[in-house]
Amino acid sequence: MLFNSLEFLLFLPTVFVLYWFVFKKSLRVQNLLVIVASYIFYGWWDWRFLFLIAFSTLLDFYVGQEIHKHLDDKKKAKFWLWVSVICNIGLLGFFKYYNFFVDSFVDSFAAAGYQIKSVWTLRIILPVGISFYTFQTMSYSFDIYYKKLEPTRNFISFAAFVAFFPQLVAGPIERASNLLGQINTRRIFTYEQATSGLKLILWGFFKKMVIADSLAPIVDDIFANYSDYPASTLILGVCLFSFQVYGDFSGYTDIAIGTAKLFGIELMSNFKYPNFSRNMAEYWQRWHISLSTWFRHYIYIPLGGSRVSKLKSIRNICVIFLVSGLWHGANWTFVVWGGIHALLYIPVFLMGRNRLYSDNVIGEHTWLPSVKEVFQVLLTFILVTFSRIFFRSPSISEAFGYIDRITTDFRYEPYMHPMGYRMLDFFVLIAVFTTYEYLIRKDERSPFKFKNKFVRLSLYVLVILSILLFYDDGVNRSFIYFQF
Amino acid sequence: MKKFILKSGLYIVLILLLLEGLVRIFHLYTEDPPRFIDEYGVEKRMPNRKGYAVTGNRNQNFSKFSINKAGFNSYREFEPTADTYEVALVGDSFIEGFHQDYDTSIGKRVEEKLGDVQVLKYGYAGYDFANQMHLVHAYADDFEMIDEIILYMNYKNDLGRGEYEPNYARINMLSSTLFKIRDNIKLLSYGSKIGIVEPLKKLAQGGNAFTDTNDAYKNNALEEDDEAKQKAKDDEYIDNFRSLIRLYGLDKSKTAILLDSRTTSVRFLDFLNEKGIRYIDFAERFRQSNQPTNLIYDLHWNSHGRELISEEIAAYILKQRK
Numbered sequence: 001m002l003f004n005s006l007e008f009l010l011f012l013p014t015v016f017v018l019y020w021f022v023f024k025k026s027l028r029v030q031n032l033l034v035i036v037a038s039y040i041f042y043g044w045w046d047w048r049f050l051f052l053i054a055f056s057t058l059l060d061f062y063v064g065q066e067i068h069k070h071l072d073d074k075k076k077a078k079f080w081l082w083v084s085v086i087c088n089i090g091l092l093g094f095f096k097y098y099n100f101f102v103d104s105f106v107d108s109f110a111a112a113g114y115q116i117k118s119v120w121t122l123r124i125i126l127p128v129g130i131s132f133y134t135f136q137t138m139s140y141s142f143d144i145y146y147k148k149l150e151p152t153r154n155f156i157s158f159a160a161f162v163a164f165f166p167q168l169v170a171g172p173i174e175r176a177s178n179l180l181g182q183i184n185t186r187r188i189f190t191y192e193q194a195t196s197g198l199k200l201i202l203w204g205f206f207k208k209m210v211i212a213d214s215l216a217p218i219v220d221d222i223f224a225n226y227s228d229y230p231a232s233t234l235i236l237g238v239c240l241f242s243f244q245v246y247g248d249f250s251g252y253t254d255i256a257i258g259t260a261k262l263f264g265i266e267l268m269s270n271f272k273y274p275n276f277s278r279n280m281a282e283y284w285q286r287w288h289i290s291l292s293t294w295f296r297h298y299i300y301i302p303l304g305g306s307r308v309s310k311l312k313s314i315r316n317i318c319v320i321f322l323v324s325g326l327w328h329g330a331n332w333t334f335v336v337w338g339g340i341h342a343l344l345y346i347p348v349f350l351m352g353r354n355r356l357y358s359d360n361v362i363g364e365h366t367w368l369p370s371v372k373e374v375f376q377v378l379l380t381f382i383l384v385t386f387s388r389i390f391f392r393s394p395s396i397s398e399a400f401g402y403i404d405r406i407t408t409d410f411r412y413e414p415y416m417h418p419m420g421y422r423m424l425d426f427f428v429l430i431a432v433f434t435t436y437e438y439l440i441r442k443d444e445r446s447p448f449k450f451k452n453k454f455v456r457l458s459l460y461v462l463v464i465l466s467i468l469l470f471y472d473d474g475v476n477r478s479f480i481y482f483q484f
Numbered sequence: 485m486k487k488f489i490l491k492s493g494l495y496i497v498l499i500l501l502l503l504e505g506l507v508r509i510f511h512l513y514t515e516d517p518p519r520f521i522d523e524y525g526v527e528k529r530m531p532n533r534k535g536y537a538v539t540g541n542r543n544q545n546f547s548k549f550s551i552n553k554a555g556f557n558s559y560r561e562f563e564p565t566a567d568t569y570e571v572a573l574v575g576d577s578f579i580e581g582f583h584q585d586y587d588t589s590i591g592k593r594v595e596e597k598l599g600d601v602q603v604l605k606y607g608y609a610g611y612d613f614a615n616q617m618h619l620v621h622a623y624a625d626d627f628e629m630i631d632e633i634i635l636y637m638n639y640k641n642d643l644g645r646g647e648y649e650p651n652y653a654r655i656n657m658l659s660s661t662l663f664k665i666r667d668n669i670k671l672l673s674y675g676s677k678i679g680i681v682e683p684l685k686k687l688a689q690g691g692n693a694f695t696d697t698n699d700a701y702k703n704n705a706l707e708e709d710d711e712a713k714q715k716a717k718d719d720e721y722i723d724n725f726r727s728l729i730r731l732y733g734l735d736k737s738k739t740a741i742l743l744d745s746r747t748t749s750v751r752f753l754d755f756l757n758e759k760g761i762r763y764i765d766f767a768e769r770f771r772q773s774n775q776p777t778n779l780i781y782d783l784h785w786n787s788h789g790r791e792l793i794s795e796e797i798a799a800y801i802l803k804q805r806k
Contacts, residue, residue: 189488191485457499461499461502465506468541
């Protein structure tokens with residue numbers, strides 16, 4: 001079920017009413033409702049894959065108990081941890097990476113001059129959200145293993161934690177220490193939390209339906225026909241993709257966090273205005289935070305993190321970025337994308353500037369950013385945007401083809417929208433959006449934090465009006481990160 | 485919870501009211517002048533209405549319309565006389581011309597090119613060929629005095645039936661309270677125009693509102709007609725055309741069909757040639773155009789397209805008058 005669909009418009013109030021009015025008295029029944037609602041939410045897409053969530057839930061619930069039982073026996077605890085990792089990664093590997101590895105194997109032989117006819121490739125559907133919920137359940141087992149969490153004895157709570165519908169298919173990837181604790185505790189409805197949820201949902205819809213969906217046809221056109229366009233258009237295409245993917249994913253996250261708030265649950269922040277990052281380290285503290293936190297906790301730190309030699313630290317950085325790239329999709333383009341980010345991150349790390357901006361934002365004490373900050377933000381945006389050529393291109397060769405056109409056909413030509421819309425509308429839209437995000441840059445969870453209620457009301461009206469002004473019936477309304 | 489529900493309700497009402505105001509101020513909605521069926525069974529607009537037709541979410545195309553006493557969008561009243569050279573241009577929304585100011589219509593352009601000719605533009609969105617031929621038949625007295633009749637044909641859509649039946653049910657539906665409410669709440673009218681209320685509409689009509697968009701696209705995808713299918717279709721259309729001629733007549737001496745041979749079947753064109761029915765083919769002029777001929781947001785002719793059509797018609801009239 002998509003957030004931006006009529007089904008969800010009917011589904012959400014129904015679940016809300018049942019949750020707060022019908023099943024309010026029993027936490028257990030409330031959690032059961034969360035499970036049923038979440039399974040309906042997921043099953044709307046394809047009910048056959050519900051068994052994967054159920055399997056992952058059962059597995060990690062059991063593994064969690066076993067790890068805890070054997071915490072004194074490191075070997076056994078480790079064994080059970082590996083059971084969780086192998087099974088979850090196995091699921092992920094089969095559904096997401098099987099064909100990729102088979103094709104890569106065949107291609108590598110072909111490159112060496114041996115033609116193998118692949119008979120192993122299977123027609124596999126990628127279950128939506130598999131990368132998200134498998135990582136979430138694994139985090140539970142990891143946390144128990146690292147003694148950061150006591151396993152829950154309540155299977156219903158655990159199943160609700162794994163399947164909680166607002167964040168089931170595209171995150172944020174929650175850690176049990178945050179979400180499970182809330183699910184195990186009686187929720188109290190508060191006006192402030194619910195209204196803050198509604199505001200986030202509205203802002204999320206704006207980012208998705210206005211920013212991402214209206215830019216999608218332009219980006220699709222430019223990337224599909226890059227060989228026909230000059231450098232100016234290709235640069236425009238990848239810049240707009242930067243805004244599209246941000247609007248799409250952070251819009252989804254805002255709707256997810258907002259929806260969870262309506263049920264008295266606080267999810268972690270996933271985006272903190274990454275477009276205003278001043279270096280690559282800050283960017284990764286602001287973009288897809290739940291994933292980077294996951295990698296830091298469960299891969300980077302166990303490998304030694306930055307407390308080992310510089311060389312090993314660099315190795316660790318490379319590992320997490322390459323794995324992060326592969327996590328995004330079964331394509332070498334994502335691995336290259338991850339590699340580029342590693343290469344961009346390492347100099348910041350070596351200069352010791354990777355934690356420089358972890359507790360402040362651009363223009364921390366001033367209205368406007370300094371010239372230096374503007375330069376830093378622009379440079380970071382350009383570097384991140386460049387890497388997205390690989391993220392967006394269907395293959396490595398096309399990504400290089402795209403870059404090649406930029407460097408060899410360096411000329412300007414005005415770009416005509418594929419559906420004939422006036423491009424100025426979109427430039428103004430992005431300028432207004434970026435300016436507004438700058439104004440609210442200090443709090444990613446309160447997009448309408450203005451004291452004057454008339455200002456707030458005007459903003460709500462403007463946001464909804466923009467949704468209408470840029471609504472396009474013909475756009476594929478699915479979210480980009482569903483494919484991951 | 486009570487506070488949350490009450491305040492949310494209040495905010496929703498306030499937001500809707502403000503949006504309604506903004507949609508009205510910026511005239512984002514389009515106007516659709518009321519329709520009716522007259523005593524001759526001809527479907528048309530209520531006379532003497534003026535307003536604005538709007539295309540696109542952001543007023544991308546904004547034009548004035550003016551419905552004359554006869555019930556058609558035209559700057560001119562239809563009063564054919566024996567001593568004036570009149571041309572009747574009959575057709576669907578392409579001829580009705582809600583996509584351009586009524587005072588720059590195809591008819592006006594033809595008149596400007598020819599000087600002493602009056603063009604009576606009987607255009608109405610939704611007309612097929614049965615509507616058109618019935619109209620000429622129903623208004624026989626007026627058409628007696630008209631010197632040239634040009635019927636616009638969109639081959640793929642216009643020959644689906646061999647007899648005209650006034651659609652009272654549709655007209656009654658459009659003038660029902662529900663539709664009047666929709667037309668008066670401009671926000672709803674706007675939402676309906678841009679398609680955002682489409683799923684709700686489908687649900688209200690008992691249809692499946694949850695069809696996946698991609699599936700919908702697949703269903704809408706044009707299939708390549710194979711030869712047998714195409715022939716069957718052509719035969720059906722030609723039969724329907726024959727039936728329309730039998731029922732309503734066709735004065736070959738002063739009637740021509742305006743069509744685009746790129747989208748018209750060769751069999752049908754052969755049929756017209758065989759029967760000695762004249763047609764004005766604008767395909768070549770459109771093909772040679774180095775500017776777009778259609779609007780961005782739909783397939784209606786833009787200003788340039790209309791100019792080419794008027795040139796084609798003017799050339800035809802000149803030829804006929806010689």
